[in-house]
Amino acid sequence: xxxxxxxxxxxIYAGGVQALRDVDLVVxxxxxxxxxxxxxxxxxTIIGIISSLVRKTCGRVEVFGHPIDREPWQAKxxxxxxxxxxxxxxxxxxxQIILNQAGFYGINRRTAxxxxxxxxxxxxLWSRRNSVSRTLSGGMKRRLMIARAxxxxxxxxxxxEPTAGVDIEVRRSMWDFLRRINAEGTTIIFSTHYLxxxxxxxxxxxxxxxxxxxxxxxxxxxxxxxxxQSFLLDIDGCLADVPKLEDFHVVPVDESCLEVEVRSDxxxxxxxxxxxxxxxxVVSMKNKSNRLxxxxxxxxxxxxxxxxxxxxxxxxx
Amino acid sequence: MxxxxxxxxxxxxxxxALRTIAWKETHRYLRIWLQTLLPPAIxxxxxxxxxxxxxxxxxxxxxxxxxIEFIVPGVIMMSVITNAYMNVVSSFFxxxxxxxxxxxxxxxxxxxxxxxxxLAGGVGRGLLTGLIVTLISMAFTxxxxxxxxxxxxxxxxxxxxxxxxxxxxxxxxxxxxDIAIVPTFILTPLTYLGGVFYSIELLPGxxxxxxxxxxxxxxxxxxRYGFLGESDIPIQTAYSIIIVFIxxxxxxxxxxxxxxxxxxx
Ligand SMILES: Nc1ncnc2c1ncn2[C@@H]1O[C@H](COP(=O)(O)OP(=O)(O)OP(=O)(O)O)[C@@H](O)[C@H]1O
Ligand SMILES: [Mg+2]
Numbered sequence: 001x002x003x004x005x006x007x008x009x010x011x012i013y014a015g016g017v018q019a020l021r022d023v024d025l026v027v028x029x030x031x032x033x034x035x036x037x038x039x040x041x042x043x044x045t046i047i048g049i050i051s052s053l054v055r056k057t058c059g060r061v062e063v064f065g066h067p068i069d070r071e072p073w074q075a076k077x078x079x080x081x082x083x084x085x086x087x088x089x090x091x092x093x094x095x096q097i098i099l100n101q102a103g104f105y106g107i108n109r110r111t112a113x114x115x116x117x118x119x120x121x122x123x124x125l126w127s128r129r130n131s132v133s134r135t136l137s138g139g140m141k142r143r144l145m146i147a148r149a150x151x152x153x154x155x156x157x158x159x160x161e162p163t164a165g166v167d168i169e170v171r172r173s174m175w176d177f178l179r180r181i182n183a184e185g186t187t188i189i190f191s192t193h194y195l196x197x198x199x200x201x202x203x204x205x206x207x208x209x210x211x212x213x214x215x216x217x218x219x220x221x222x223x224x225x226x227x228x229q230s231f232l233l234d235i236d237g238c239l240a241d242v243p244k245l246e247d248f249h250v251v252p253v254d255e256s257c258l259e260v261e262v263r264s265d266x267x268x269x270x271x272x273x274x275x276x277x278x279x280x281x282v283v284s285m286k287n288k289s290n291r292l293x294x295x296x297x298x299x300x301x302x303x304x305x306x307x308x309x310x311x312x313x314x315x316x317x
Numbered sequence: 318m319x320x321x322x323x324x325x326x327x328x329x330x331x332x333x334a335l336r337t338i339a340w341k342e343t344h345r346y347l348r349i350w351l352q353t354l355l356p357p358a359i360x361x362x363x364x365x366x367x368x369x370x371x372x373x374x375x376x377x378x379x380x381x382x383x384x385i386e387f388i389v390p391g392v393i394m395m396s397v398i399t400n401a402y403m404n405v406v407s408s409f410f411x412x413x414x415x416x417x418x419x420x421x422x423x424x425x426x427x428x429x430x431x432x433x434x435x436l437a438g439g440v441g442r443g444l445l446t447g448l449i450v451t452l453i454s455m456a457f458t459x460x461x462x463x464x465x466x467x468x469x470x471x472x473x474x475x476x477x478x479x480x481x482x483x484x485x486x487x488x489x490x491x492x493x494x495d496i497a498i499v500p501t502f503i504l505t506p507l508t509y510l511g512g513v514f515y516s517i518e519l520l521p522g523x524x525x526x527x528x529x530x531x532x533x534x535x536x537x538x539x540x541r542y543g544f545l546g547e548s549d550i551p552i553q554t555a556y557s558i559i560i561v562f563i564x565x566x567x568x569x570x571x572x573x574x575x576x577x578x579x580x581x582x
Contacts, residue, residue: 013582048582051423055581073327076425087416097420103337104424106330148420 001029001064003156003187004050009059011045011211019045020211023059027189027204029155032182034202034219035191038300042211043191044084047160051081063156077105080154082145084161084191090134094125097133098148105152112151119147122177139166143174150181157181159190163197175201195293199223209300225295228263230288236281245274259288327425334426335434342438346404353404353442354449357396361450364392365457368514380516380547389454390541391513394475396450398508398533401443401476402500405435405483410490418580428574432484432567439480440473447472460544467552468543474559475536479504481566488570488579507533517549532558 009023019042027033035043048054050061052068061068063075088097095116102112120126123143128136136144142162149157159178163171178201182188192198198205199219207215215222238255248271249261262271275282288294346353369385379387412418421431454460462468486499511533517525528534529550539555542548548555574580 053419053422053581055577073425073427076423079423081423083419085416087419089412089415089417100337100341101420101424104334104421104426106327106333106425108333152424 002062003027003029003031003064004189005060005062006046006050007060009046009049009061010057011042011049011054012057018211020049020059023208023211023213025206025213025216027187029064029187030182030185031187031189031204032179032202033187033189034198034205035189035208036193036195036198036205036296037191037208041208043208044160045211046208047081047083047158047189047191050158051079051083052076053083077152078155080149080152080157082142082149082157082159082162084164086141086145088133088141088144088148091132093130093132094120094136094144095129097144098151101148102151107152115151115153116147119150123147124173139170142166143170146174146177150186154186156187156189159188161191161193163192163194171197195296207296207299214299222295224264228261229294230259230261231285232288233258233260233275233285234283236283239280243275243278243280245271245278248274330425331427331430334424335430338421338426338431338434339437342404342408342435343441345408346438346442353400354446357400357446358449358453361392361396362453364388365454369457380518380545380549382545382547383458385458386460386545387516387541388514389451389458389460390544391511391537393447393450393454394472394537394540395508395513397443397447397472397476398479398504398536399500400446401439401479402483402486402504404442405439405480406487406490406496406499407483408438409435409484409487410493410496413487413490413579414493422580428571431574432570435484436477436480439483440476443476443480444472447476462544463546464543466543468540471536471539471543471555471559474556474563475540478536478559478563478566481563481570484570485566485573488573491579507531508537510534511537512549513537532562535559 004025004027006023006025009020009025010018011020012018023042023046025046035046037043045054049056050063050068052072061075064078066074066078068075092100098116098120099109099112102115107115116129117126120129123146125140125143125147128140133141133144142165146159146162149159162178163174166174175197178188178190190201202219204218205215205222206213232253235256235258239252239258242250242252242258244250245260247266251259253259260271262268272282365385365388368388373384373388376384378384409418412421482499482504486496490496510528511531512528517528517534520528535550535555535558538548538550539552539559542552542555
């Protein structure tokens with residue numbers, strides 16, 4: 001079953017900005033789906049349209065087969081939203097916010113209390129339930145919005161940059177929580193700028209740039225498209241001069257660190273063999289940047305025409 | 318949404334949503350009673366002291382009643398109007414401004430439920446303030462209530478109409494200044510010129526005719542009729558005018574909500 005289906009979605013804002021151009025996207029039930037793209041790409045616009053906060057110019061949106069214009073009741077009941085910006089009443093307490101949200105979805109008080117306790121506990125906010133929301137820290141506010149979005153047990157949860165400004169420990173616990181919710185059957189779509197997050201959480205991702213989907217594939221095949229990776233090698237001792245390794249492009253970072261580019265047709269064994277021949281001892285090694293990040297940067301460096309071509313190639317393949 | 322919302326399957330959920338919004342709105346003005354309920358009590362007490370006790374005896378009787386008796390219904394009505402209006406406009410605009418209106422917009426709550434929920438807050442505060450001012454007036458004079466049903470129904474309908482006005486203003490408002498424009502330039506002048514402090518019988522011909530174009534005049538007079546059994550205009554006309562305005566405002570509010578004016582980009 002398709003949890004979400006967008007077809008020929010277009011959005012032109014009042015000022016004339018074309019935020020989306022013919023966006024087609026299908027997310028299957030049970031997915032953990034990532035929506036990536038640079039600032040201003042159109043991620044929040046897509047999410048806004050799905051959740052009916054932004055009016056589409058044209059196109060079709062279906063949530064579990066329910067078109068949002070003709071069957072909004074069903075579509076909205078199945079959808080939970082964690083927006084990019086904080087949008088709760090800063091004068092209300094955490095539990096008031098959660099219980100009100102339950103009320104808007106027609107959930108009776110008893111059930112609402114039980115669920116509020118469950119989600120606030122799981123998200124580490126139970127002890128702050130009586131705090132006025134404006135007194136929460138940024139990370140707590142994000143978690144409050146996640147608890148709020150789950151109170152009506154949506155089958156599709158959409159999160160717009162849920163981990164922005166959240167420390168690594170909380171981010172990890174948020175990932176665990178979302179993985180658990182996903183394993184229990186909730187389809188998750190989320191946008192992020194942290195590519196290692198997308199790589200570790202998502203099976204499939206779409207990359208959007210200038211209002212167009214330029215990639216829509218699974219993470220593994222996407223990573224296969226990476227034609228080269230750069231590694232940073234820490235060397236034992238100091239290097240007098242940069243070793244010349246045929247076939248490998250080597251750049252010194254400082255006297256005990258080298259940056260080496262390894263193409264996808266080369267192996268790391270070859271690299272180490274060459275280094276050993278020159279008596280260079282490698283102490284540690286790491287990717288210069290996250291692999292997906294590298295791919296992302298390379299893709300977005302291309303001119304927009306190339307994006308369009310690659311999108312078309314994707315479709316015809 | 319309109320189709321699904323009337324479906325019995327959703328009726329219970331809609332009712333819970335309505336109760337939630339109405340209670341949230343009521344809780345809001347009760348929580349900040351220092352800003353919502355106390356100021357009208359103080360202002361209206363001053364009206365009674367100054368116009369009723371100090372200046373009133375010099376003015377003499379108006380329409381066959383002492384001056385303070387004459388102004389009590391008008392002053393109560395004035396507080397009902399202002400408070401019903403201000404409650405909805407400030408709460409709804411605040412929700413838009415802080416963006417927590419989105420909590421309701423993303424939920425399946427039908428538009429008419431949103432409207433009724435907000436109106437419940439406005440009508441509640443309008444009537445509660447009216448009651449408080451009525452109680453205060455009793456410390457100054459014993460105004461009879463000749464037709465309680467008329468008094469209550471006119472107060473309710475007026476509170477409803479001005480809550481609707483506040484809602485429409487809230488939808489169009491883009492900044493805080495916008496919520497003060499209507500009360501300052503329309504509401505207050507029309508209320509003061511609506512026969513709160515004088516009978517239009519006192520006005521020269523052309524001004525009397527002009528006054529009849531002021532809808533608030535009808536509300537104040539119908540309300541006064543409920544107390545004193547005395548009105549400058551026919552009571553049926555007053556009811557008809559209020560109800561017609563309410564119907565128009567309800568339709569317009571629902572239309573604006575459906576179009577998402579000021580709410581959805
Ligand atoms: N309300 C609006 N009115 C006019 N233009 C808008 C509005 N909201 C967004 N835009 C424009 O639409 C485009 C897409 O914006 P959007 O917020 O969807 O990007 P995004 O991918 O979510 O970016 P970010 O990663 O920075 O959140 C941008 O050019 C933005 O300026
Ligand atoms: Mg965004």
